[in-house]
Amino acid sequence: MNIQFKKGVLELCVLSLLNRKDFYGYELVDHISKYINISEGTIYPLLRRFRSEGYVTTYLEESQEGPPRKYYKLTDRGKEAFEELDIEWENFVNGVNNILRGELN
Amino acid sequence: MNKKEYLAKLRMYLQGLPISELEDIISDYEEHFNIGISKGKSEEEISKELGDPKEVALSYKSTIETNYEENRQERRSRTNWLAIIVGTVLIVFAISFLSFIRDLNYSRSDGSFVNVKSNGDLVRIGTKGIEVKDGDDHVSIGWDGIKVKDGTDEVSIGWDGIKIKDSESSTSRSSSGWSFFGLGPGDLKWEEVNEEKLAKIEGVKNISISSPFVDIKVITEDRNDVRIHYHGRMKTNVVPELIVDKKNKDIDIKLELPRKSYSVNNSTVVLEVFIPKSFDGNLNSYASSGDIYMKNIVGENISFNTSSGDLILENLEGKTISITTSSGDMSLSKLVGDTINIHTSSGDMKLKDLVGKLTVNTSSGDLNLQNITSEEILLSTSSGDISFKLDDKADFKIKGSSSSGDFIPNGRMKVEENHKGRFSATVGNGQNSIEIKTSSGDVIFK
Incomplete structure (x- = not known):
C-alpha cells in the first residue's frame, strides 16, 4: 500500500474511532492493527499531530489493571475533520468501484 | 530488542x-x-x-515540517479572501471620503455625493456604498456586502457567505472565519433529501421555523396536525438535519448544520411546513440566506427574520406582524394586522393591500406601496426611494421631511408645503396620518 494513501486512511480510521469514544494509545493501536497491517509506531505521531491541530485533547486516567493511561478525546474541530474525510472517503471508494466494476463507455 | x-x-x-x-x-x-x-x-x-525506531522518529520530524507547510498555505488563501473584501470596502470608503474632504459642498447629509436619477435608473455613490440601478437590474456595493441582481437572478456576497440564485436553484457557500475556499467543488456530492415529520397541534401556541440556506414554505391546509416535508436535491458537503422539537405549547422546527461552513451548489431543497387552518397562535420564521414563502395564515404574532433571504408573504392576518431583514427583498400583499413593522437595511420592498398601523424603517432599500389602509403610517428611509400609490378612497394627512430628496405629489392632493425638504399635503379628508422621513430618497405619490 502506498505510504501517502495509508497515512490518509489511517487518519480517517483513528478519527472515526475517536468519534465513537475516547481511546488510550495502546487501545487504538491494538484495535486498528487487528484489521490492517500497519507499523504501530505510526499511530502515535498521528495522534500528536491531531493534538497540535486541535482535533483531539488528552487527559490522564488511572487504571486498576496497570500504569496510568493517556486518553485521546475528539474535539468539535476534530469531528468536523472526520466528517469531511468520511465524505471524501465515500466519494473515493465509489469512484474506484465505478472504475473497477463500472461500464466502459 | x-x-x-x-x-x-x-x-x-x-x-x-x-x-x-x-x-x-x-x-x-x-x-x-x-x-x-x-x-x-x-x-x-x-x-x-x-x-524501526528510526522510522518512527522520522515520522515525528516530517510531521512537524508538513504542519508548517500546510499552515503557510492555509494562511495564504485566508489572507487573499480577506484582502478582497477589505480592498473592496476600502475602495468604496476611499472614493467617498476623499471627495467628501475635497469638496464639502458636494456632499449631502447622508454622505452621498453622486446622486443621478433618471426614469428608473439611478447611480448613487456615497459613504454607504455604491449603487447602480437600471430597471430591474441592480448592483450594490456596501457595508453589508456586494449584491448583483438581474431580474430573478441574483449573486450576493456578504459577511455570511456567497449565494448565487436563479429562478430554479441556488448555490451557497458560507464559512466561519475566513477560509472560504477550504473545500473545492470536487469535495461536494449530490445529496437527495426527502424527509417527512408530523407534529401534533393540540395545545400548541407557538410554532417556530429556522433554516440556514434552505428556503422555507409555510402553507395552511385542512388538517389537524403539522406536517413537515423537507425535500429536494443539492450538490453539497453538508446536509442540514431536520429537527422537530415539541415541548408543551411550542413546536420548534429547525434545520441544523453540523458545522458553520458549507458549500452548496444547485440546491432545489425546500422546507415545507403544512399548518392546520385552525392554528391561530404565534409563528416565527428565521432564515439566514434562505427565502421564506408564507400564505394564508391567521395568527397572533407573526414574525420573520432573514439576513439575505427574500420574503414573499401573501394573505396574513395577525395582531402584530414584524419583518426584519438585512438585504432580503420582500413582496407583501394582503397583510392585515394591528401593527405591521418592517425593518430592513438594503432590501427592496413591495407592499400591496396592507391594513393596520404600518412602520417601515429602511436604509437604502426602495419602498413601493399600494393601497394601504391605516390610521398611522410611518416611513423612514435614508437613501431608499418611496413610491406610494394612493387609491381614490385614500384619506390622509401627509407630513414629510427630507434632506436632499424630493417630494412629488399626485394631482389629487392638496399640497400645503413643498419647499426645502418640508412637505405637507392632504388627500381626502385627512383623517389618517402618514409621516415620512427621508435623507436623500425621493418620494413619489401616484
Missing part, C-alpha cells in the same frame, strides 16, 4: 526536537510498552510491532 534499548534508540533518533516534545513522545512509548507488558506481551514483540 527490549524496552530499554528501543526507547534509547528512539531518543537518539529524535534528537533535534525541543526537549519537552522529545520527553513527551518518549513517555507515550513508555506507556505503550508498560501497558503491553501488563497485558502479557513480551518486550521483543512490542518492539517488533512498533517498528
